[in-house]
Amino acid sequence: MTHLYVKHCKKGVRIYEQLRSLGSSYDWSRVRFTMDPSMCRAVNEAFIRLHDAGDIYRANRLVNWSCTLKSAISDIEVDKVEFGMLVLFAYKVEGSTEEVVVATTRVETMLGDVAVAVHPNDERWIGKRHNLPFINILDDEGKMLDNCGDFAGMKRFDVRRQIVKKLEDMKLYKSSKENPMVVPLCSRSKDIVEPMLKPQWYISCDKMAADAVTAVKTGDLKIIPDVHEKTWFHWMEGIRDWCISRQLWWGHQIPAYRLESDQELWVSAHTEEEAIKKASAKFGIPLSDVKLKRDDDVLDTWFSSALFPFSIFGWPDNTDDLKVHAPNLPSELSPMDRWMLSRLALAVQKVNAGFQSYEFPSATTHCYNLWLYDLCDVYLEYLKPVFASGTDAEKFAARRTLYTTLEFGLKLLSPFMPFVTEELYQRLPRKDKSCLSICVAPYPT
Numbered sequence: 001m002t003h004l005y006v007k008h009c010k011k012g013v014r015i016y017e018q019l020r021s022l023g024s025s026y027d028w029s030r031v032r033f034t035m036d037p038s039m040c041r042a043v044n045e046a047f048i049r050l051h052d053a054g055d056i057y058r059a060n061r062l063v064n065w066s067c068t069l070k071s072a073i074s075d076i077e078v079d080k081v082e083f084g085m086l087v088l089f090a091y092k093v094e095g096s097t098e099e100v101v102v103a104t105t106r107v108e109t110m111l112g113d114v115a116v117a118v119h120p121n122d123e124r125w126i127g128k129r130h131n132l133p134f135i136n137i138l139d140d141e142g143k144m145l146d147n148c149g150d151f152a153g154m155k156r157f158d159v160r161r162q163i164v165k166k167l168e169d170m171k172l173y174k175s176s177k178e179n180p181m182v183v184p185l186c187s188r189s190k191d192i193v194e195p196m197l198k199p200q201w202y203i204s205c206d207k208m209a210a211d212a213v214t215a216v217k218t219g220d221l222k223i224i225p226d227v228h229e230k231t232w233f234h235w236m237e238g239i240r241d242w243c244i245s246r247q248l249w250w251g252h253q254i255p256a257y258r259l260e261s262d263q264e265l266w267v268s269a270h271t272e273e274e275a276i277k278k279a280s281a282k283f284g285i286p287l288s289d290v291k292l293k294r295d296d297d298v299l300d301t302w303f304s305s306a307l308f309p310f311s312i313f314g315w316p317d318n319t320d321d322l323k324v325h326a327p328n329l330p331s332e333l334s335p336m337d338r339w340m341l342s343r344l345a346l347a348v349q350k351v352n353a354g355f356q357s358y359e360f361p362s363a364t365t366h367c368y369n370l371w372l373y374d375l376c377d378v379y380l381e382y383l384k385p386v387f388a389s390g391t392d393a394e395k396f397a398a399r400r401t402l403y404t405t406l407e408f409g410l411k412l413l414s415p416f417m418p419f420v421t422e423e424l425y426q427r428l429p430r431k432d433k434s435c436l437s438i439c440v441a442p443y444p445t
Helices: 002-011 012-022 037-052 107-112 146-151 156-169 206-218 224-237 272-281 301-309 338-356 360-389 392-413 418-427
Strands: 056-066 071-073 078-092 101-105 173-186 194-203 256-259 266-268 292-294
Touching: 037 266, 037 301, 056 173, 056 256, 071 194, 101 107, 107 146, 107 156, 146 156, 156 173, 173 266, 206 224, 256 272, 266 272, 272 292, 338 360, 338 392, 360 392, 392 418
Parallel strands: none
Antiparallel strands: 056 071, 056 194, 078 101, 078 173, 256 266, 256 292
16 A cells, blocks of 8 residues: 555656646646545545445445456446457256256356246346345356355356366267347456446435436526537436445545444444444444444445545635635726727627637637737728827827736637737736736636
């Protein structure tokens, strides 16, 4: 762990160097590492609040399991490809010469079969209704368990060929045929994802999703452009609870403690001392009798990432940084040539509107129009006789208006052309040089 942290300190700055080389403008004083103490505190606080409220719970369910990572992964970490073979083989009917032919795309899973059921509606929960045992045949690395007899210890796909050969020897193999189907792949390791029955932590998403749907329908939340509202509703109305626990050794360790007993009794807390007090109060056990073990699992990285916009400003503390202040365009305008300043004001309005509606071509078009048509084609031509033969007052007003247009025009353009605008900004005859770079200058609004 120490070695990895040292490696982060040496290599982790590379992404910041890349962002700087792209001309990105950020408040670099707010750089944070996900494992910094302030970030850990925010992550733990969020988990504890949600767990105490009942929105985070623990359940034993089928999860997407990556045998390479040896961890559960989320639905969005699963890619899909199409391929597959259908294997047909027979089960002998006990006490008879009859046989039942079954078809499967995963012939190795027959080692966990306990019954054969035929139902006209293909009812998937028939095994659970009849209390049939759920037999796991794979370990976390995708190898066959000891309950698989001669196949124990073999890799899941190696054993597939061996089972087909064994079925052939027993005269039970019937045929194989191509059967293209959707196969889930781990997006990181590219290995085939296994559905595994594992105890994991989940966030209940149904109420949050319902609130998100209502917010859009009432107009409290805007989806821009609104053509994507249908996609939003599809996501929210088909949502499943989010599995947030991961079986990795690097990440935010889940702040949950299990009571040492035959039951699944859990509390969440910032420290073990706090957890002991909570467990004593929650389960009615004397403090001296409380024995706890912290969960070894870590949280999905998106759990901590989702908190970043709040934790970066000091959440869960109510800090001044949580209040956002937007800079305003100076109201003091030059009396000369109000037309030029009105065109500048229009460009500021249109560019900001383009950002707010995510219509970036509109924003760049108005920057282009300001510089080429309003400033170069009209205003600079108008200034030539003023600077040649105008009065000192007229020249002063012209220079002031020109400077204002250049300064704000460069600021408008800076997100799109950071290097060119930075070079020109440094050449402006600025009296106030307190703002060292255009990338940290207030944006016109």
